[in-house]
Amino acid sequence: MSKRLEDFIKANREEFDDLEPKVDLWSRIEQELPAQEAEMVKKREAKTFSLGFVLRVAATVILVMGVSFLFYLRSEKTTSVDLAAINPEYAKQQMHYASLVEAKRTELKAIAKTDPQLYKEFSGEIAKMDSTYNKLNSDLATSPNQELVLHAMIRNLQIQTEVLSQQLSVLEQYNQMKKDQKNETKDI
Structure with a gap:
């Protein structure tokens, strides 16, 4: 089957080569490049965390650890023997x-x-x-x-x-x- 495809392409090569890229294609690509770079910069900035977010996460972690420690202390007290x-x-x-x-x-x-x-x-x-x-x-x-x-x-x-x-x-x-x-x- 691949042999038939190759033969078809060789036979019709001139018909495939009749399309040429437009003259202004490269200028449009160049114009879109700065816009794409700006989008990539925004994506990189979106991945970094703000100080407020980091502080909220740290406060949550400290709060959870404190509550866990209190439960641990409470369980230690209840294990005392009469x-x-x-x-x-x-x-x-x-x-x-x-x-x-x-x-x-x-x-x-x-x-x-x-x-x-x-x-x-x-x-x-x-x-x-x-x-x-x-x-x-x-x-x-x-x-x-x-x-x-x-x-x-x-x-x-x-x-x-x-x-x-x-x-x-x-x-x-x-x-x-x-x-x-x-x-x-x-x-x-």
């Missing part, structure tokens, strides 16, 4: 030791104003135990043996209480020793 439901006696002990630890920390802060370096060392030790307590507390909700984890939390608080008591004792002895040295220097 200690009394696990073991009422352990829950009472946990509350008792937690309040003791808090009271001793407050007392330690008040006494430690005289020697901040010593307080910094003491608070570093307590921070380690406190991070262990917080880890136990976060594991409590997902633990298969919640009573055991609660007992470990209570034991951690007991140890914190003992350590804080020892630290308070050391600070009191240290401050007493300072006072005694001041009195001895005054007497001389």
